Amino acid sequence: MIVAEQKKLEEIVEMLKGDFKTLLISGCGTCVTVSLSGGEREVEAMAGLLNMHFSQAGRQVKIETNTIKRHCDFEFIDEAEEEFKNADLILSMACGVGVQHLVERFPEKVVVPALNTSFYGATTAIGEWQERCLGCGDCVLDKYGGVCPVARCSKSLLNGPCGGSQEGYCEVDPETDCGWELIFKRLQSINMLENVMEYDEPKNWQTFRDGGPRKMRNKEYGNG
Amino acid sequence: MGEYLSLLEKRLDKGQFVVCSEMGPPIGAGLKTIKNKSAALLGYVDGVNVTDNQTAIVRMSSIAAAYMAKQEGLEMIIQVTTRDRNRIGLQSDILGASALGLHNALCLTGDHQCFGMDTGAKNVFDLDSVQLIKVVNDMVTKGVLLSGKEMKAPPYMFIGGAANPFADPFEMQMIKMEKKVKAGARFFQTQAIYNVDRFVEWMKEVRKRDLHKKAYILAGILPARSIKALKMMKEDIAGMDVPDELIERMEKAEDPEEEGVKVAVEIIDRVKKVEGVRGIHLMPVGWEKITPTIVEKAGFYPRPEVD
Amino acid sequence: MEMYDVVFIGNSLQPSDLKSICVEPDMLLACKGELGNFTLRIQKEKETQEIKTRTVIINLLDIRESPLAEVPTWDELQEPEEPVIFLQDLKDLTPAQINGKGLELARDLAQKGKSVYYFYRSLRFNRRNDELYEKARRAGVVFYQYRNGDLEVKGSDGLICESPAMELELHGTIFLAPDLKPNMQLERLARIFNIRISPEGYLQVENVHLQPTYTGKRGVYALEGARNPAGRTDPDQEEAFTLAEIRSLLSNINPLTEEERVVDAEKCAFCYTCYRVCSHGALEPDWEEDAMKVLQIACQGCDTCLNVCPAGAISIEGREEKKKEANLKVFMCENSAATALQRLGKNGFSDLDIENVPCLGSLKKKDLLQHLQKSEDRVLVLGCFEEACKHLFGERWGDKSVKDIQKGLKALHFKEDRLTLLRLSPRMEKDLEKILSLWKEGNL
């Protein structure tokens, strides 16, 4: 799932300095709801705080809210078309994909982000997520026992740990697991250490961001 | 092989116990520092590393600084990290360095940029250190670039790698070292040794895998100038093992600098006797002028000629 | 399918009048449902089956270890050489239950004419141990209270006790009080039943509301090694209490709250936040609806789930939203501040809009903000002390809501005292009176 966190309120307020009468705060009911940053609960709280802010500043701003199921599909956006169209400014509490998708649907509207889209992650405790995949486009998990060196080693090293690995933790942060420690232990436990004994070729990063903005077409469904 | 392009390689091949040292390039474009530093080292060491933006702090490029020091008569070892350059930049630098007569290269991953001042930098890590060694080795031995493109005039490099006896997971670190040997690493410089017992244990494992026969192991020595420096290394530098007894000893010392030299010489005396150790590598970070003193006190001066 | 009255996980107490069955902890795969109607999935020789039960008792033994590898514990008592030396409190103080066992064994040996020494730092008493201690003394057991550092065990049979007051060296058979560690299965069981586990690894967190054998989830009880040994003073009474409660429940299981909490399946993002937060294990997935559902019998009405649900999908059926009445709003936790106010008796605070809430956990950010909109609005939140929460961790979620808003108010340059959270207990009515009058004047 996409994990996001709310921007600092100071930063959001800065984005809302312009002249507008109606502000729509729009949350998303999927990933950012689950990652507790842009669901209905957060939208309502944001509305409460911003309303206080505008009245303190003596501004007449009408705040509307909605939370739609998914900002990344037009069909859901269209369900609330009127609400979007009536707004002078939209504060999106969806991920970066959602913000841009909204802009594409309503080219005449200004949409500003309330969230920082962080990474794809898994829930590790209540309110805590960890990155597990970078979306490199060329999965190597088979070889590394299901622990990704690209995502979980701070340096994405493919041939083994760097010299900064200490007692299972990464040199970058003493609370971050060393990805290679995890890979090593995992491969050892499933008797597959021979997977990493041999030299690993430089990775082809073309399928990653390095190949330019990516798009994908499922031939079975897509027009191709 | 006919004439040696690398004097360091020659000394090692001839069986000499070598002494290497390290030089941090200036944060600036001045030439004078390099000249002064070079003059101080001349005659005391068999090879000098020039670090490549160590701890991710911007400094003069390793190749440029090494070239200038070479003009002063020193045998130089360039350092190449994969943090700041991708495969294109790395190969291009190797070609340039070789053309400038720099024929020793220590291939490293590099400290993460979070240790430096440009924490907001985007890192590269297109290749890892093993891949870099292999790429350089292929350029040297096969005359091909990573893309497969052949070169009419291939570069020459005596290729080295780093090894950290104190990093984890121990076995995986060994596997990686073995991979570096297979990829073409001819010598290793180790992380600074304070815990000699652990180093001895590590060398046992190195010998078990015959790695000491396939590559030259140079033991890393980092003379500590003060208790503060020692504590900083223990706490802030990745992959260091500084025993508490040593900190205690430095704390009790009346003259920390003198004690630091004494400790370094004691460590050298112990590690040079370990089977498979073929030299030492001094890295007196921020205290480079102490190198000649230590070389003398350790009984390595004068350096033998190489015929 | 047959319905059991009680399923024992671990060891059965074999109550003859209750229909019960005993299940090994590692056989248990999953638990669904609630008090009165649990369904347990069990694996038996690679086959899975389901059993139904009204209640569950988790009754596992602790892991017992000798504090010194070469010296046996008194669980392993065999034909001893004289003198026989009993030694407890070596690392931590020995719990009453284990202490009692030692006293009993020492008494028996002394009654057989053996020479018995008993070394301790602190005897731990329960209903039985007073008498056992008395009898052991009368039977001739020599008791010696040592202090930390006075005593040293030499090898497997020697003991030296040295203090300025006395010196003693003994050789004989030493038996140590075993150290107790939580059974390895407890963590797994906590996950299966969705109940909270203490930092030490037991099925009861430190909270007075979990006494004597409650786990936070109605109908799931923790006995013996599922509880912290420190609290196990009278295991017989705890067993009796638990079975008595189950017997009384059999004919009559009622929900604790009149109102029903419902999940809007359309809105539910199936994120499991409510499931993870609920201290009472009162939510479970409803795979037919593809949404969470609230278990009405298990629910204890703290409404923390309503607050934490990121999708705003949980609500109370039929309850209307309260309208804002005054500029000064006070939210009071029913179990602390509201009880204190009742003890105070008089109500000189009619100008305050006081609302009782089941738990601080129920305080939604939205509701708190609703009462802060006007510039003269202020909100006071009064709840219980940490670890006194009737809903275990409910207060923590209210505290988070408040802190989050306070952070926002600060960022927007509002006065920080617009929203205040204070903690007190039902017995602090004098303090409450003072708080309310000071806060009203704005000089708390």
Next chain:
Amino acid sequence: MRKIAVVGGGMAGSAAARELSARGLQVVLIEKTKELGGNIREYGCKATEICTKCNLCLVDQILQEVQESKQIKKLYESKVRDLRGQAGHFTLTIERDGRLEDIEEVDQLILATGFTKWSQIEGGLPEVPPGTSRVLWASELEELLLERKDRGNIEDPLSLGYIPEKVVFLQCNGSRSIKERARFCSRVCCGYSFRMAMTLKKFYPELDASLFFIDLQTGGNIQDLSFRRLEQEGIGYMNCKPIKLKETESGLIITYEDRSTGKIEEVQVDLLILSEGMHPGAQNQFWAELCNFQLDDDGFLYPLEEGEESGIFLAGSITGPGSIADAVKSGKNAAYRIISRQGGDGNV
């Protein structure tokens, strides 16, 4: 519908009454004073920044519910004078307002008449210097805690009249001593004294607090209390009872034998808190004779036959010392036994 009589409106009796009434049973609660709650009425909260698990949070809601319940008939200032009949058809004679009256057709009976505080027993040891203000019984400190005001910059939140610098908690009063007619350990004092020490330290951060005891008991049903815990919290301890107390102008002098050295030592304190052993209730003898119960060596009651046979159940500290949680537990336990004995037809 049958009715259940509960004798004693303390914590055990109240917990039993609430449980019974929640199941639709009719309850007559007979209390000798004007109020419910018994001994715990005057106890105060001992929370510091967090709850210290004194169990008081368990009681007030129960008491309020009993107070408000219409199904529980409360007879205050009433004493049982006689009991006749048998299970299912007891008749109780009580004295109220100087008059005797009968309560007939009582189905089952719960006795929860509690304990006697050591401070209420004449000649209770230790010998305290006469007229001193530096010695408080634990129950007196409880009353001060009940008045605690945490807010508003009060230097002396417990209204002691001075800022104490050194305080000692003297344990095992009226316990573990043949001289004090109690060989038993009251078990609850270590826990409450520890909590009081913690609370005092919260109010007076510079306070030096220590405990004198024979053996250290667990802190309650959930919380452990150990030497290590005391050390962590910065509370001192001494494994002994003092020999002598003497008051001087500057404070109270405690003379004791340091068992680690065998030497006699003295320590001067500002305040001494005396724990109070839990002794058998004054009515135990009366009930033993009336209901054919046995008194144990210490004077607590134990039944010769189960309540299910005799129709009379015991709850709370009538059977021995116990904490608030123990009282609630045993009160509920007695109620449960009666409820399940009714076969569930208590549901109206």
